[in-house]
Amino acid sequence: MDQSIIRNVAIIAHVDHGKTTLVDQLFQQSGMFRENQEVAERLMDSMDLEKERGITITAKNGSYCFKDYWINIIDTPGHADFGGQVERVLRMADGCLLLVDAQEGPMPQTYFVLKKALAAGLRIIVVINKIDKPAARCAWVVDQVFDLFVKLDAPDHLLDFPVVYASAKQSYAKHHLTDESTDMQPISELIAAHVPPPSGDPAAPLQMQVSSLDHSPYLGRLGIGKVVNGTLSINKPIAVARRDGSISPARITKIFRFESDKKVATDSAGVGELVAVAGMDDVTVGVTFTDAENPMPLPLIDIDPPTISMNFIPNDSPFAGLEGKFVTSRHLEERLRRETLADVALKVEPMLEGVGYVVSGRGELHLSILIEKMRREGFELQVTRPQVIMKQENSVTLEPYEELTIDVDEQYAGAVIERLGMLRGQMQEMHQANGMNRLVYKIPTRGLLGYRSEFMTATKGLGMMNYVFAEYGPFAGDIVNRVNGVLTSMESCTTVAYALFNLQDRGRLFLGPGIKVYTGQIIGENARNQDMVVNPAKGKKLTNMRASGSDENVVLTPPVQMSLEDCIAYINDDELVEVTPQSIRLRKRKLTGK
Ligand SMILES: Nc1nc2c(ncn2[C@@H]2O[C@H](COP(=O)(O)OP(=O)(O)OP(=O)(O)O)[C@@H](O)[C@H]2O)c(=O)[nH]1
Ligand SMILES: [Mg+2]
Numbered sequence: 001m002d003q004s005i006i007r008n009v010a011i012i013a014h015v016d017h018g019k020t021t022l023v024d025q026l027f028q029q030s031g032m033f034r035e036n037q038e039v040a041e042r043l044m045d046s047m048d049l050e051k052e053r054g055i056t057i058t059a060k061n062g063s064y065c066f067k068d069y070w071i072n073i074i075d076t077p078g079h080a081d082f083g084g085q086v087e088r089v090l091r092m093a094d095g096c097l098l099l100v101d102a103q104e105g106p107m108p109q110t111y112f113v114l115k116k117a118l119a120a121g122l123r124i125i126v127v128i129n130k131i132d133k134p135a136a137r138c139a140w141v142v143d144q145v146f147d148l149f150v151k152l153d154a155p156d157h158l159l160d161f162p163v164v165y166a167s168a169k170q171s172y173a174k175h176h177l178t179d180e181s182t183d184m185q186p187i188s189e190l191i192a193a194h195v196p197p198p199s200g201d202p203a204a205p206l207q208m209q210v211s212s213l214d215h216s217p218y219l220g221r222l223g224i225g226k227v228v229n230g231t232l233s234i235n236k237p238i239a240v241a242r243r244d245g246s247i248s249p250a251r252i253t254k255i256f257r258f259e260s261d262k263k264v265a266t267d268s269a270g271v272g273e274l275v276a277v278a279g280m281d282d283v284t285v286g287v288t289f290t291d292a293e294n295p296m297p298l299p300l301i302d303i304d305p306p307t308i309s310m311n312f313i314p315n316d317s318p319f320a321g322l323e324g325k326f327v328t329s330r331h332l333e334e335r336l337r338r339e340t341l342a343d344v345a346l347k348v349e350p351m352l353e354g355v356g357y358v359v360s361g362r363g364e365l366h367l368s369i370l371i372e373k374m375r376r377e378g379f380e381l382q383v384t385r386p387q388v389i390m391k392q393e394n395s396v397t398l399e400p401y402e403e404l405t406i407d408v409d410e411q412y413a414g415a416v417i418e419r420l421g422m423l424r425g426q427m428q429e430m431h432q433a434n435g436m437n438r439l440v441y442k443i444p445t446r447g448l449l450g451y452r453s454e455f456m457t458a459t460k461g462l463g464m465m466n467y468v469f470a471e472y473g474p475f476a477g478d479i480v481n482r483v484n485g486v487l488t489s490m491e492s493c494t495t496v497a498y499a500l501f502n503l504q505d506r507g508r509l510f511l512g513p514g515i516k517v518y519t520g521q522i523i524g525e526n527a528r529n530q531d532m533v534v535n536p537a538k539g540k541k542l543t544n545m546r547a548s549g550s551d552e553n554v555v556l557t558p559p560v561q562m563s564l565e566d567c568i569a570y571i572n573d574d575e576l577v578e579v580t581p582q583s584i585r586l587r588k589r590k591l592t593g594k
Contacts, residue, residue, distance in 0.1 A: 001070060003202070006272040007195045008072045008226065010090055012117060013099035014107035014466070015078035018129040020044050020056055022099065022168035022187075023075050029171065029184050030064035032260050043261050044075045049372060055079055057369055059089045059212055061224060061258045061274055066188035072258065072274045080109050080468045081363035084345035087116050088285060088301050091211045092226040092274050095123040095195030097187070098145075102128045102136035102165070105144045108405050108468040111152070118154055125162050125190050131177070132167040138177060162190050198226070198272025205291030206230035206238060208275075209298040210283055213342045219254055219278035221341075223287070226274050228298065230291065233268040240280060241288040241297030249292060253279035285344045303344050306360035307400045307445055307469055308386045310367055310568070312336065313356030315380040315578060317587060318492060318518040323580035324380030329355050332381060339370060346370070360389060362469075364449065368565045371579055380580040382587075385571045388445045390475070397475040402448055402467040403428075404441040412459045413437040419458065423447030424476040444476045445469070450569025451481075482572060485531040486586075487524040489517045490593045493537035501554040503534055509559045510586065520591030522575065525560075533593065 011019045020042045033039050044060045045051055056077040063072045074093060076086045090096070096117045100106055106114075117124055126145055128138050142163055149159050164186050166173035172181040179186075200207075207230060210223035232238075232255060240250040256263035256276040269275045277289070288297040314320075314329045321327050326335070336348040336357055347360040361367045364386055371383060391398045404425065408416055410432070417427070417439065425443035432438075448467060455465050487507060497513035509524040517523060517536060526532050562570065567577045567584055578585040 001270055001273055003200070003270065003272045004197050005068055006070050006072065006198055007191050008074075008092055008094045008198060008272065008274060009097060009191055009195055010074040010076055010086075010093035010095075010117075010122075011097045011099060012076050012086060012090075012113035013078050013129075014101070014104075014109040014113075015055065015080075017078060017099045017101045017104075017107075017110075018168045019078060019099055020075055022097075022127070022129065022166065023062065023073055025168050025171040025184050026071075026073065026187065027062065027064050027260055030066060030188075032064060046261070048376075049369060057082060059085045060261070061092075061276075062261045063258045063274075064260060066185075066192060069188075069192050071188065071191055074274075076113070078109055078113075079365060080112065080466075081361070081366035083109070083112055083468070084304055084362055085212065086113050087304070088211045088344075090116055090120045090122065091209060091301065092224075093120075093122055094198055094272075095125065095191070097125050097127050097191075099127045099129045100141055100145055102131045102138050102141055103133045104407075105137075105141045106148050108403055108466045110145075111148060112468050114148060115152055118149075118152055118158065123195050124158060125164065125187075125194055127173070127187065128163065128165045129168055131165050132170050138165060162194055164190055198228075200227070200229040200271035202229075202231060202271045204229040205294040205296055206232060206289065207291075207296055207298055208232055208277075208289045209301075210285055210287050210289075211301070213283065213285060214276055215342075216278065220281050221283050222256070222276040222278050223280065223283040223289075224274070224276045227269050227271055229271060231268055231270050232275065232277070232289065237292045239290050239292045239295045240283075241290055241295055243284060243286045243300060247290075247295050247297070250289065251279055252277045252289065282341065284341050301344075304362070304469070306345065306347055306362055306389060308363060308367070308388050308449075309347075309358050309360035310386045311351055311356050311384040312359050312371075313351070313354065313382045313384070313576075315382050315580070317382070317521075317578045317585070318591070319516075319578070319580075319583075319585075320380060323582045324375075325378035325581075327380045331379065332357060335374060335377075335379065343370075364565060364568060368568055371568075372564055375579050375581050378581055380578075382576045382578050383568065384576060385573055386449055386568060388449070391472050393472075398472040399475050400445040401442050401470045401473045402445050403470040404439075404443050404448065404465065404467040406437075406439040406441070406455075406463060406465050408437050408439070408459050408463040410435050410437055412463065413439070415458050416455065416463070419451075419454070420447075422479075423451065423481075424479055442470060442473075443467075444473075444479065446476070447479050447481075449481060453566050453569065482570065483529050485526040485529050486522045486575070486588075487526050487532050487534045488588055489519060489521045489523055490533045490535050491537070492516075492518045493535075495523070495536040496539055497554045497556060499536050499538040500556055502538070503536065504557055506532065506534070509557070510562060512556065512559050517585075518587075518591065519593040520588045522586035522588065531588075
């Protein structure tokens, strides 16, 4: 492909600012779908978990044609836990679309991704998205973005960034707010004009670095990256330079280029093309495919270190093996190793004591997505409470801190501020506008574990909280994340409505009637701060049989529904979450009855 017509662009933004929706519209309007073809909403969010949660979890490649240009688009995840991927896929890009919500303005992850894009020296086009929102305040947002560039010491030539206004949802973009709303063309025009074509040398020895991975049921693992120099051809002897510095012979058996959201086979790829290649089963992120005679590895991709860890241990609950296919420690090990090949931000080590693995990642969501994937594949396992990863420097203990931004209705601000104080948060800024408060905190990562669901309850779901890793700082002292004790079952039994009815005054129940539980399983939260052993199967005395209120018309408060993330965030150090394809249970580590 002629290098001069290629434009490689990554779309970066804070979570939910509309990246994947924008890609849909660029694809739609490029005319690559038939007019009556049904195209899924958020096409690039192709994983089941992405569809269910409405978030992007892995970065993806696609492309479309605009006039004579071939535009390669890389959609990236906006959630902070997946920030490591953004860093890596930026290696494929020569420019970026930085999306910013027209109402919210720059958010913590905007700062993070912009910092990475500037560090990579990429041209940046600012897209103010969601201008259809009634509360949009475009001029203010553009000012804020400019301030962010200044704060990040952007070089002068990047400070003068082009701005385009868009509503991805209503599929238009415009150079000026006063222009008519027609189509997305202004964005493609800016890409063609401002993003430079890839700069490599076709005559130089081959260099292609793998920036991300994919999997094909037929071909196995695929490495995805940009041909930086030279030409990549199938079945031609080349070399692979690995992360450990070794160089060995290799052969590529298939090359795919991305056309819309599909992969299309090709025999060779030239400078600047983004391709997926098959042929090397143990391919990992960071390896360089290079010339066999004159191997020239590209510099390794740095990876931010993990901030939290959890133990993944084989299921040893009384219900172990009843619901899953893969239960043993060997299964766990093999699966976790496989994941580390695909996800370089993840670390797996054997536990020092006991059987199991310490799995470290970039946040609660990062690890809980892995657990969710594993349970869908048929695994059973138990996990411990997440721990933040501390550091020792000159014999001083340091812990990770996050920058937390909260937007909350004035009436709830007091309660939030009080709680964040208890969690060792330090307020940095507070602004008020239109009945809303924006609070900015520096807070130990430890304090935030599990705070999200508490925050949602405290603000009746109307607050917004976002955080990004800020730095390691001094250990902040003890933090009590959960003050309540739990209700545990005194025996293995099936829960009975009548018993639950009598227990619901004690606290909040996590399950309803007719459910099998085991001794030591957690069935609810005690209103008090100590644990209590209870009997969830205690039936009515027979003498009461004729009294009014038989079991059928006992009225139960609906149990508290907890997602996997809620459960992980909830447990204390002496508790575990048991995960199987069908159930998520909370339990005491030591299963004792009465
Ligand atoms: N009002 C309005 N809503 C939009 C617009 N663009 C996207 N949205 C909505 O914003 C939400 C998030 O959109 P996505 O495209 O998934 O956002 P994203 O940036 O890809 O999110 P992540 O990949 O999870 O970071 C969806 O509910 C969209 O319908 C827009 O222009 N206007
Ligand atoms: Mg997305």
